[in-house]
Amino acid sequence: MTGFNLLTEDWIPVQKQGQFETISLKSLLCNDEDWQICLSRDDMEMAALQLIVCIVQVIFMPDDKYDLLDAYEKTMSEADYEKGIVSFMEWFDLLHPKYPFMQCADVKAKDANSKGQTPKNWTSFQKLFIGLPEISSSSPSSKAFFNTAYEINNAFYGEIAIAIFQQATNGFSLGGAQFAVGLKGSMPSTTLIQATNLRKTIWANVINKDYFHQNTSLLDGNKNNNPSWVVLPSFDKSSPENAQSIGLLRGLFWQPAKIKLFVDDDHILSGFLTEPGMSYFEGFWKHPHTPIDEIAFKENKSSKKPFLSLRRDYPVWTEMLSYFYTKSPGQEGASRAVVVSHYEQTIGRGKSINLVVGGYVKGGSQESIAARKHELYGISSGWENQIAEINLLISYGLDAQKALDYAIYSFGKELNEIRTIRNKEQESNLIKKLKEQTKKNYFAGSEPVFHSIMRRLDVSEISKYKNYFVQLAMGTFDTTFLPYEHDPKLLKAVVAGRRTLTRNLAKIGDNN
Secondary structure, three states, X not given: OOOOEOOOOEEEEEEEOOEEEEEEHHHHHHOOOOOEEOOOOHHHHHHHHHHHHHHHHHHOOOOOHHHHHHHHHOOOOHHHHHHHHHHHHHHHEOOOOOOOOOOOOOOOOOOOOOOOOOOOOEEEHHHHOOOOOOOOOOOHHHHOOOXXXXXXXXXXXXXXXXXXXXXXXXXXXXOHHHEOOOOOOOOOOEEEEOOOOHHHHHHHOOOOHHHHHHHOOOOOOOOEOOOOOOOOOOOOOOOOEEHHHEOHHHHHOOOOOEEEEXXXXXXXXXXXXXXXXXXXXXXXXXXXXXXXXXXXXXXXXXXXXXXXXXXXXXXXXXXXXXXXXXXXXXXXXXXXXXXXXXXXXXXXXXXXXXXXXXXXXXXXXXXXXEEEEEEEEEEOOOHHHOHHHHHHHHHHHHHHHHHHHHHHXXXXXXXXXXXXXXXXXXXXXXXXXXXXXXHHHHHHHHHHHHHHXXXXXXXXXXXXXXXXHHHHHHHHHHHHHHHXXXXXXXXXXXXXXXXXXXXXXXXXXXXX
């Protein structure tokens, strides 16, 4: 195959009423079918959605909200599509000889002198699929959760394009300290709107030019808007690229690493080639799809990344305010992404919202993940004015978890598992482990509880939902301490803990 262009090929995996097919971007935008993206993993589905949104954003950006609403309601004509892609054709070809999409054409195979020999700088493309084992890795942990390192031995070109984009935009380093991460740092969260079908979903996430000009500097005329595979990022530490000079197209498709897909002598795509080297930039680039801490963004300190990431120890719903709402000036914490603010003022004005939140949770090292998370939250019309109610709902859930901590403290106090040393209380290993376990179990159970609440949310009676979290906390305590109740020596401590739990759960919401 001499080329694979994302603007002309069938590469978007979709399903409609249980029927699976692969369609082109042209078919998607020029037809109003009930298509939905369909891949084997939710993170790859979100990556595919974000990739399509970014392509449409830079090629077919509406001038104003009226053009946007028109594009949302009506399908594009094939003539307009063909006209729009003309000047972008070279930049979105995965196998282009000079400008391969999100790759570096200058990367060469090293020490592969004989036919069939694997180059030394070859890596299995499986490494692009975040969370899968890396065939070329010698680390046992890279294969720990798989029967074999060869879980995937081939992939469609469209999936490879999605994986390259995801790795560069929302993933982590391709090889430790010698490779850079993307403009948002390692493993940032992403938020996107979901509409009734895929075509409308795309337009719900496309931001019009007027809004960009009024609320950001991303379209200012002095920006470098060449893709990073046409004009490479700076790989010279002494002359980093300034993030404020990066234009919209360059930033949305930023590739921090030098990589190139490798097609072997049998014309089979078997992996990709890498060239070590850190790309350097200074400052922060305001990505429109990720919640951001505006204070940290303006302070511009490299030690404090402003982009919101998912937390290992807390579920997604605990950060809901950062996904849906914007902090007041001077308030600490992340505010919603530009795409959500734009939706509220254009297509979503007076309507309900369905927000997809996704991302990876960091593991113990730079290149490991502890989990991937992908959630859909829906709020009915009027959501933009419900910040106080949502905040109260979140506080119910978090306060119930804190009540569990107090209960375990009482349990430990009764057993003398909490001692005072030098006027400071110290918990035994047993109490620490019990707290960790109950917190983990409570938060695991809280996800379906929170989604259940959101499906029937009545903000006028928000307090009634407190009992959902109270029951979850009581059930979590009983499950954890059931084995201890059979020991007469421990039963008294369990009773003390349950009494403390009941007392603190009854207080939830008293100060609101």
